[in-house]
Amino acid sequence: MRPRLIDVAEAAGVSMKTVSNVVNGSEHVRESTRLRVLAAIDKLGYRPNIAARNLAQGRSGVIAFAVPQLDRPYFASLAARMLDEAETFGWIVQFHQTGGRREAELGLLTDRHPARLDGIIMSPLNLSPEDVQRRDPALPLVLLGEKAGEEHLADHVGIDNREAGRAATDHLLSLGRRRVMALAPGPGVADERINGYRDALVAAGIGVDEDIVLPAGGVRGEDAELTLGRWLDAGNPAPDAIFAGTDWLAMGAIRALVLRGLKVPQQVAVVGFDDIPYDLATLPTLTTVAPDRVAIARLSLQALRDQKPGQDPVRFQAPFTLVVRESTAGIGPGH
Structure with missing residues (x-):
């Protein structure tokens, strides 16, 4: 038989609500508990019925992720992390390459799409604050990157x-x-x-x-x-x-x-x-x-999921690290 939510809960020693929170990417779960639930999910081979869940929540299950160029290594790597994290949220990701052109970025906010979207995550280069303000308020939007600064009236995820x-x-x-x-x-x-x-x-x-x-x-x-x-x-x-x-x-x-x-x-x-x-x-x-691209992807998806029409924009900050390698530390012995 196909494993059920209750089977995962029993295997992990937690409630069904906790399993649901982990599956839906809720941040209100202790890391140790989340890892225990994920281990039970992996062991049992549990897979949520995403279509049924989206239907119950009134969602399409599809989001758009738009960047200037998908062949830039940073955006390609971020796209991979976005795919990984979106799976845990039950979303399918549409990828869009804007070329940094305002008309392409604006088109995503205003044009009709082949399927209804649950939201858009975008790294814009030329969207104006007025462009963002004129979008459909029912369409959740999260902006990434330095070009999407404080003046944009939308949720934003980035590093300092x-x-x-x-x-x-x-x-x-x-x-x-x-x-x-x-x-x-x-x-x-x-x-x-x-x-x-x-x-x-x-x-x-x-x-x-x-x-x-x-x-x-x-x-x-x-x-x-x-x-x-x-x-x-x-x-x-x-x-x-x-x-x-x-x-x-x-x-x-x-x-x-x-x-x-x-x-x-x-x-x-x-x-x-x-x-x-x-x-x-x-x-x-x-x-x-x-x-931290994993954190950027996860925070973006959480913001998209939790966004409500008319709410004030929220700024989310992901961490960064300085990775010291040979271009400052020198090449060690044996090289």
Whole structure:
């Protein structure tokens, strides 16, 4: 016989309500209890009847997840985490690639969809606060990323980008580096990360030299390689450290440095941001700020599930960690 909810509850030694809370992703469950219930679910092979549950709750069981580019490693990795977490919430995920175009982002909020959606999770680049305000209030919406700031009237999930930028720069300063350059993706992109860099320098009594805050004009590795390469080729003295607003920029910076005979990290230490999978394939491996993508996905889905029309927007903050690798710590013995 197919395992039932009551079978899981008996196996885990908890109530059926607790099992239901775990299955539905409720945060009001102790971690030890959640793990015990999940172990019982796995052992018994229990699978909730998602269609019946959605029907009872008046839901379609489908949500949309929209990002500028699905082939960017950060968004691809976040999409995988979103799929994993959405399964526990009983949702199927539609993926949308907007290209960062306002008309595509706005279309998701206003156009009719082939099937009714239970909500949208979006990382916008060009939605205005007015665009968000004009959406159907019955459509739950959660915004991700730095571009969706306080002025947007919708729930928001993100990390403290400013504090993360400061932590990355503090790490470089702790290594004794004093001429720390920043590579910024471009106006309005990762601004708070660069502001965190500035905070760290001011707090250290060094002050900010805006001449070495270089706008790369994009987020690609080629953008950083070209920008830093031109700057070095103009005869400017090399920095002894670089904080890059994204990992792609950090990788492009490393290429520009190595092609000019500069050693990383011996002469120039480099820190990136995003902890994309390719960070472990570079030489040296890349020190980076790692947003907790599992937490971002889970908080986004919880916010979507709990959202009510007319409620004030809620800001959710996911944690981050600084992952120290060879681009600042050096390559160890045996390599």
